[in-house]
Amino acid sequence: MVAFLSGYPRKEVDRLRRSYMKEVNKSEGFDVSGLPVPDSAPGLTEHICNDTCSPLILLYAKLGLHRYNLVQGKNLQPSSVKKYNKSMGSVNSSYYITLVAIDPATQLLQTFQTRVNELRYGELVLECCTARPLGETHICGIKKSSDHKPVEDLLHTFPEWPPKNPFKKSKRCYVLKKSELRENDDWIRLYLELAVAASNRDTLENHLVSNLKIVKVAIDTTSTQEGLDLFAIVYIRYKDSCEARVGKDVDRVAVVRRFFNEGMGSFSLVGQNLGIIQKKSNKQLLRFKPWLLYTPRWRLKAYRHSGLTLSRRVPKTRSMEFFLSQFTFRDDFTKKGKESECETVL
Template identity: 45%
Template structure:
């Protein structure tokens, strides 16, 4: 018979030691968080992470909403850099309690030969459509409660992995606002005249060739409007058929489709009855605001049913579920 192994006496850890250990872990997590700027970081067991990490793989595929946000990040990069990169996949993302998304993604240039994947980082922030705010300078009176049925998004980072020259701008702290006003102030409306059949030439309707060349971001705008970011409902977006796209003629003539500040009217059909009921004829109204100095991209918009009436547009409900 072999010797019996001596059992080690249990080491009792006091409350103070546990607190010190957790404090060291929190300091380590915070240090990594600061160095990574929120990207590619996982939590520590035993502490509550500031960011919740999601690994996107075969066992846990990325949700549709984050895929849209990844495309928004690439859209910002393309606008600023004059590129035409497309999303290949999302590798992982971190989400904060305030609904900021730190996304690591892979992109490709379909025009390159051979096609190679490049890793990017993008930060997209959801802005609550129900926010107590004032439209102007602070006053002693009560704030105005703004409620909108739509989406308000900002993209403050879109960069290649390892590009340390591009950091999260200070303006990210005021991501809910633009020029001192809450983003809901800039929510676009459907014009009284039909932008797709306007004889006054106030609107430019995209040609078929223009629509084909810009289909990626046009579809992104529609899908963002339909996706309802502030609910957990996920309904397919494959059944959206884009019919016509219009924008202000003056903006089109001066800056083209890549205008920094422009509103787009996108007419489409949605055959998802669970989402829209019988109101399949719809329009998405989306305003793009790209700050040329900070390079922050803001997208605000909504979707609703429409009833064409002569040369006017009659708006219906924003969705069958509202």
């Protein structure tokens, strides 16, 4: 429960707000039990997870563990989520999650804390700057150093498709073998599930993401960023059999960019997913492939919401109407929910 304080003089409200934030900062946002939230304060609401927890919170908890394992070279796995605190006042929320993690090698349980920030609602733009076992100290802030390159542009731009099909062998992209895909299935599936969950917030509670089938995975081998460690762009081709979520748009592709900036202490995921939709024309059956939209004369960017945005001018020999008539795009936000086998009872 959150208690709001009202009817106090302005000076008293300011004092209560400072006192509240002082108590919140003591636990870095992970313990706000019983704290009354002053008016207009950036408060946190506490949610206790007993036997069940939101699928989105479970994915965010896994993201925090993944960040810790990747940076520290560990192999902690999630056991259960105990509670989480959610920021108020904006559709983009910050989540302070307390969970129980297990070390498969020793079977020891330990309490783990992670903070995940949503930088855009309805899109995969996530930042995780706190991920540690309980008792370890960590400050989520920016260290001003000339050795580290700012990453604001990476947080506000989606990764683009390469000029050629990333799922075919090339100098730019490496396609994972089946054995390599099995070895890395945990984090690849996490990226895919987060990409799907982020763009289906309204239906996530009722429609599972565990039914996603990964077909092919490619990793961009040419992408490097100065001052950024653990930088990678991953292309995932998958099938989504949930009719309530994608209709008949079963064949889909996702692109996810991850990066960890040591200067900021921040691990981030930015990505999007698109459908591969067939449309029959007079001559042939065309298939939408994002990488085929890059040509010397024009370049079109594929976005998750409405399909395409013109980046360069289309040649006069072919009108925009003619070009767009060759393709069909699905808007994930205009689909109505349907009953299907992907629903689950919570």
